[in-house]
Amino acid sequence: MYRCGQNPFRSTRRHGCYTREKFRQSPAWVGMALRILICDDSAMARKQMARALPADWAMDVHFAKHGVDALSQLRGQEWDLLFLDLNMPELDGYGVLEAIAQEDLPVMTVVVSGDIQPEARARVLKLGALEFIRKPTDPERIAALLQDYGIYRPDEDAPESAPEIPSQPTPESPSAEASSTKTSSSETTAPEIQPNDADGAGSVDLNGYLQEIANVAMGQASDLLARLLGTFIRQPIPKVDRLARSELYMAISAADDSDTYSAVCQGFTGAGLAGEALLLFSDSSIQNMASLLGYRDSGQTVAIEVLMDLSGILFGAFLKGFGTQLNLSLGLGHPTLLGQHQRINELLEYHGQHQEHLLCIEIRYEIEGHDLHCDLLVVLTEDSVPFLEQSLQYLSD
């Protein structure tokens, strides 16, 4: 445990130490509930976060849907702990951290994000966050973190349902199963999050579910892209839409009619799920990307190099993260050049007969300072929907 003066993150921050000291002598230890705010734009992420908290912990959990919402709640009342997402509309996590520091709001903040770039972690710690946790949230990681900071002690009287590994004699990090076995003597109850609880974490629909899975998968893809380009990449917010096959071109929301595009696609398939990933570049962007990647000459083959290089990295990382979260092994086909120098509606025009409603995830990367953007499109077939609904159902149960 840190002493005030030794805390590497917070040594200059007065209220940080105050807050932790407050916890040591906190009435929580004598049975009062800690006030916790979970801020995330995704209902699924809010729910996952709430579930990751130790079940035998006395707490009062509230939710905020974006940064502005969180700040107004933080200003109004006293809070002990804030779990904060980074990638949000209205006001993102960085903005919230800045405001907390500026207004000296007395709350300990733990950032929970799918953005795994080392730079993201460094930025939030510098802005005063206590810790940075990767999504998807792991209950054991949360429990360990809360114990490190002396905020939480597992209920030692609680019966253990999961056998402990011999090398860990003390139940330092209770497993999800162990912590869900609540003792009836708990003074306050753990939050009961219902799947369709409007006042709690909020209901999760299929689009919201996909958006959050995409968000975490994208974090892994962006990290690779950032390393390749040697820049920090601001995480875009994935957009999920249902589109008829003939309207696929509408998935590229910011497409310019006068611009021409080139694209690579790669099919993927697993048990119950199939689809295709597409990477689209406007022709002006692709030249900028080529020079950013260090390709000296220009021309046909360079554009294809760029498309193949980037799609290999982005598709691979994204689909790996996507499959892992769905507990599914995905097979990837060989990437194919879909077309070059075409308008978006020609490029994505459908020549087949079969009509279906697709699930479409659009991720728009903008690389600051390089006048360059590209669209990562992950399209799922209509018959993947039952599989996704089932896996969403598991999550809600």
Add this chain to the structure above:
Amino acid sequence: MTTPTSELQDFHWLADMVESIEVGLVVVDLAGQVQAWNGFMEHHSGFTASQVHDRSLFELFPDLPETWLRRKIDTVVTLRTRAFTSWEQRAWVFPFRNPRPITGTEPLMYQNLTISPLSGTDGQVQKVCLMVYDVTDVASTKLALQQANEKLAALESR
């Protein structure tokens, strides 16, 4: 030359390669029971290797052209030669979806098939290997070209 550990390592990466190659690999015994089933087959069929092991290929896929395939396999075993089939004679052997379900034009995966004899330590052919190649791209392009040519011919003869 090789120590047992390095042999084990060799086997490990060899197995990894077989698992991840973008070609379907199936080993069946002479009765048609599945002995090996790689990642490509798992992903496209939805059956895992453990689900299909020791089960009859023809029970797993009732749509397989059994008589046709058995005859090919028998020839391979008897003559100890490889046999080839092309998508042009039979568009697909295994009913798999088009590997590009969104931008592809055909509903199913076009396949070329190679059947290869596998002999045991006694030199007898005990199993055969089916190699399933995805040729959907080639087939779609060729079919589209054919259609275009037919249209052109029809226009000319007007």
